[in-house]
Amino acid sequence: xxxxxxxxxxxxxxxxxxxxxxxxxxxxxxxxxxxxxxxxxxxxxxxxxxxxxxxxxxxxxxxxxxxxxxxxxxxxxxxxxxxxxxxxxxxxxxxxxxxxxxxxxxxxxxxxxxxxxxxxxxxxxxxxxxxxxxxxxxxxxxxxxxxxxxxxxxxxxxxxxxxxxxxxxx
Amino acid sequence: xxxxxxxxxxxxxxxxxxxxxxxxxxxxxxxxxxxxxxxxxxxxxxxxxxxxxxxxxxxxxxxxxxxxxxxxxxxxxxxxxxxxxxxxxxxxxxxxxxxxxxxxxxxxxxxxxxxxxxxxxxxxxxxxxxxxxxxxxxxxxxxxxxxxxxxxxxxxxxxxxxxxxxxxxx
DNA sequence: TATTGTTATACTCTATAACTATA
DNA sequence: TATAGTTATAGAGTATAACAATA
Numbered sequence: 001x002x003x004x005x006x007x008x009x010x011x012x013x014x015x016x017x018x019x020x021x022x023x024x025x026x027x028x029x030x031x032x033x034x035x036x037x038x039x040x041x042x043x044x045x046x047x048x049x050x051x052x053x054x055x056x057x058x059x060x061x062x063x064x065x066x067x068x069x070x071x072x073x074x075x076x077x078x079x080x081x082x083x084x085x086x087x088x089x090x091x092x093x094x095x096x097x098x099x100x101x102x103x104x105x106x107x108x109x110x111x112x113x114x115x116x117x118x119x120x121x122x123x124x125x126x127x128x129x130x131x132x133x134x135x136x137x138x139x140x141x142x143x144x145x146x147x148x149x150x151x152x153x154x155x156x157x158x159x160x161x162x163x164x165x166x167x168x169x170x
Numbered sequence: 171x172x173x174x175x176x177x178x179x180x181x182x183x184x185x186x187x188x189x190x191x192x193x194x195x196x197x198x199x200x201x202x203x204x205x206x207x208x209x210x211x212x213x214x215x216x217x218x219x220x221x222x223x224x225x226x227x228x229x230x231x232x233x234x235x236x237x238x239x240x241x242x243x244x245x246x247x248x249x250x251x252x253x254x255x256x257x258x259x260x261x262x263x264x265x266x267x268x269x270x271x272x273x274x275x276x277x278x279x280x281x282x283x284x285x286x287x288x289x290x291x292x293x294x295x296x297x298x299x300x301x302x303x304x305x306x307x308x309x310x311x312x313x314x315x316x317x318x319x320x321x322x323x324x325x326x327x328x329x330x331x332x333x334x335x336x337x338x339x340x
Numbered sequence: 341t342a343t344t345g346t347t348a349t350a351c352t353c354t355a356t357a358a359c360t361a362t363a
Numbered sequence: 364t365a366t367a368g369t370t371a372t373a374g375a376g377t378a379t380a381a382c383a384a385t386a
Contacts, residue, residue, distance in 0.1 A: 041311050042246060043319050043327065044224050048239075050334035051221045052264045054214050057340075069218075070353075076212060087367060094222045096355055101369060123362045123367040141211050149213050151336055157213065160333035163326050164220035170321065240376075256345065266378055271346060293344040293385045 054148060061144040065136050066110075070095075072140060074103050075129070078113050079137045083126045085118075112136065224318060231314040235306050236280075240265075242310060244273050245299070248283050249307045253296045255288070282306065 055069065062072050070093070077092050078084055086104065090097045104127065107113045112133035118124040129137070149157060225239065232242050240263070247262050248254055256274065260267045274297065277283045282303035288294040299307065319327060 041315055043315055043331070044228055045243060045246070046331060046334045046338075047221055047224055048243070049264055050338045051217055053338045053340070054217055058214055068352080073215060073218070076215070085367075094219055095353085097368070098356085098370080099354055121363075121367080125368070145211055145213055148337070151340070152333060156329070156333050156336060159326070159329035160337075161213070161216060163322060163330035163333070164216045166322055166326060167318070167330075168216075168220045168223045170223070238375085257343080265376085267345070268347080268379085269377055291344080291386075295345075 065140045078127045079129045235310045248297045249299045
């Protein structure tokens with residue numbers, strides 16, 4: 001049988017037809033319903049799907065604050081690390097320095113951060129949150145992260161962090 | 171003290187200066203080093219960082235197969251669900267139908283899948299892997315997923331799947 | 341009237357190369 | 364020579380609106 005190696009795992013998959021019918025399967029997304037073989041084969045898919053949800057929810061939550069994911073991330077990191085330089089921030093955000101420029105510009109235009117020359121190294125700028133910058137940062141974080149990960153519980157949260165770190169570290 | 175609410179957690183954060191110095195901190199990325207408060211505040215950041223790694227590794231791994239993440243995902247889903255329609259595939263991939271068109275076109279151009287009219291509904295097309303399409307699909311999955319998640323072990327993998335599903339389901 | 345797939349189009353996020361001003 | 368930040372630009376991935384063919 002041709003399709004034996006791959007088992008269907010898409011909800012409401014259209015029944016195949018002709019000689020290509022294998023096993024019409026209507027298994028839902030939950031991991032418990034999916035064969036272990038399939039799970040092991042396609043973990044990156046789960047990561048993407050979960051991340052899509054996080055991204056969508058985060059975008060929606062940040063809208064009232066007029067923040068997008070990159071500006072939000074930058075603001076939180078700057079609030080947590082006042083005096084940070086742009087090269088370091090780019091490293092922390094895992095993006096290239098040029099992409100940071102518009103982000104920094106926007107945050108500064110909105111008076112959420114300051115962009116000050118470092119006295120000891122006149123090439124560098126230090127990023128510092130303004131007094132006006134902290135409240136939206138704190139509120140956005142609290143409103144979003146609390147809501148998004150509320151259902152996880154401490155154990156699950158810890159397990160997830162561990163796994164994500166392991167994946168990241170390789 | 172002004173910066174008390176946010177603790178630095180960026181590696182090698184530049185020491186702050188002037189009256190904005192709070193607590194220059196050089197805590198590294200690993201979760202164990204970061205305060206629980208910070209963890210709870212910014213889980214989405216960990217997800218993004220981990221996903222960046224997955225995405226980069228996956229892209230590199232798929233290059234020899236001349237596949238990108240979307241074409242790879244589509245191919246795996248089609249192999250796993252022969253006869254799938256484009257609307258369903260778009261739902262499974264969590265993207266809009268128009269974006270699928272170029273992906274399907276590419277896979278079909280490369281003779282990895284077929285794009286056949288459904289006899290019972292002449293609006294719809296059924297996506298079916300070709301005999302040539304399965305091997306690169308299987309190889310790519312095995313080479314990538316095995317390598318990326320090898321370090322996790324079964325427990326961690328399960329925990330991660332559970333957490334990701336929970337996040338996705340809300 | 342609703343649905344499948346399509347076209348055209350625009351937007352967000354990101355990467356690369358080359359520049360400037362400092363070190 | 365190397366580094367911090369910048370500019371210009373290109374590409375990938377995605378979304379929205381409007382269309383044709385079919386149900």
